[in-house]
Amino acid sequence: MMRNVIKAVSLFSGAGGMDVGFESAGVQVVFANELVKEAAETYKANHPNGMMINDDINNIMDKLDGFRGVEIVFGGPPCQGFSVAGKMDPDDERSKLIMTFLDVVERVQPKAFVMENVKALGVLGKWESIRKNYLERARQLGYLCVPFILNATEYGVSQKRERVFFIGMKENLDPFFEHHMRELIEQQKNEAPIIKDLLFPLGRAGTEQNPDTCTAKITFATHPIMRKSPYAGMYFNGQGRPINIDGYSNTLPASMGGNKTPFVDEEYLYGEAESDWVVDYHKGLLDGSIIPEFKDAPSRLRRITIKEAAKIQTFPDDYIFCGNKGKIYTQIGNAVPCKMAEAVARAVIAYLDTEMALA
Numbered sequence: 001m002m003r004n005v006i007k008a009v010s011l012f013s014g015a016g017g018m019d020v021g022f023e024s025a026g027v028q029v030v031f032a033n034e035l036v037k038e039a040a041e042t043y044k045a046n047h048p049n050g051m052m053i054n055d056d057i058n059n060i061m062d063k064l065d066g067f068r069g070v071e072i073v074f075g076g077p078p079c080q081g082f083s084v085a086g087k088m089d090p091d092d093e094r095s096k097l098i099m100t101f102l103d104v105v106e107r108v109q110p111k112a113f114v115m116e117n118v119k120a121l122g123v124l125g126k127w128e129s130i131r132k133n134y135l136e137r138a139r140q141l142g143y144l145c146v147p148f149i150l151n152a153t154e155y156g157v158s159q160k161r162e163r164v165f166f167i168g169m170k171e172n173l174d175p176f177f178e179h180h181m182r183e184l185i186e187q188q189k190n191e192a193p194i195i196k197d198l199l200f201p202l203g204r205a206g207t208e209q210n211p212d213t214c215t216a217k218i219t220f221a222t223h224p225i226m227r228k229s230p231y232a233g234m235y236f237n238g239q240g241r242p243i244n245i246d247g248y249s250n251t252l253p254a255s256m257g258g259n260k261t262p263f264v265d266e267e268y269l270y271g272e273a274e275s276d277w278v279v280d281y282h283k284g285l286l287d288g289s290i291i292p293e294f295k296d297a298p299s300r301l302r303r304i305t306i307k308e309a310a311k312i313q314t315f316p317d318d319y320i321f322c323g324n325k326g327k328i329y330t331q332i333g334n335a336v337p338c339k340m341a342e343a344v345a346r347a348v349i350a351y352l353d354t355e356m357a358l359a
Contacts, residue, residue, distance in 0.1 A: 256304075
């Protein structure tokens with residue numbers, strides 16, 4: 001029997017990373033909303049047949065009445081207020097948007113909702129009261145909701161990015177919902193390629209296929225703060241860290257574009273060097289054979305490009321980004337990795353299918 005197309009409303013859509021994932025899982029997005037102009041333009045460029053409203057979500061609530069009854073509402077409200085990397089301010093206006101997300105759920109009454117956010121919101125004691133309020137509000141609206149902490153590397157994304165997904169099901173009396181949903185998510189696990197294998201096919205930075213988009217210098221810190229790993233610590237200036245291309249990148253930040261952009265050893269990436277220059281330098285600092293001095297790093301170390309950042313976030317290779325370079329890096333850093341979103345979407349759809357079969 002042919003299943004009906006599952007329709008969804010996308011909130012805080014950004015450049016559309018979460019939408020790409022849900023669409024890959026077979027969901028049709030019938031409405032999307034994003035406040036930031038450049039991100040909304042990016043969304044429209046890649047979803048020419050979709051409906052994107054570029055406005056404050058509080059201004060467009062009435063428009064959502066026309067989508068009452070769609071199967072899923074999904075989105076990732078801005079997370080800076082809850083982020084360990086940010087100020088962690090619950091009074092930050094952006095922190096209140098998780099409740100605005102539920103305001104939309106109340107209007108649209110979907111069968112399921114998925115809200116993505118930083119891991120801290122799902123686990124930190126500091127946010128326990130906010131978390132409880134959120135889950136209680138969802139319960140009052142008729143939804144059984146559980147937060148799931150996932151690591152992107154386990155779902156085909158070459159990036160150590162942990163996030164919480166609040167998954168809610170309407171009128172759900174399943175006492176084992178959390179167990180069943182976790183099982184379905186586990187079934188979506190898919191080992192990610194290492195960075196070297198992911199980026200190598202793009203070719204060198206500065207080519208037509210992989211334009212060089214970040215020229216921020218990489219310089220040494222005169223007073224390095226060392227860690228055991230050559231990919232941790234602070235022995236380069238700026239917050240951009242070296243990426244271990246034999247493993248996974250750390251979370252790509254929305255602040256990329258300048259010296260907060262991570263970097264790689266290009267000669268090692270393309271097999272011209274037998275070892276990562278960063279590893280050798282780190283070893284020299286630790287054993288005292290290298291004395292730190294303030295100067296530019298060798299040219300073989302360079303910032304990752306927009307194409308590479310997008311690939312690490314698992315955007316399609318032909319995805320179009322709008323705005324200046326800084327705005328594009330921000331859109332990529334803010335996105336939910338497409339393949340991570342796809343794994344969650346597939347699990348949610350599988351659960352909905354099981355519910356329908358039992359109904």
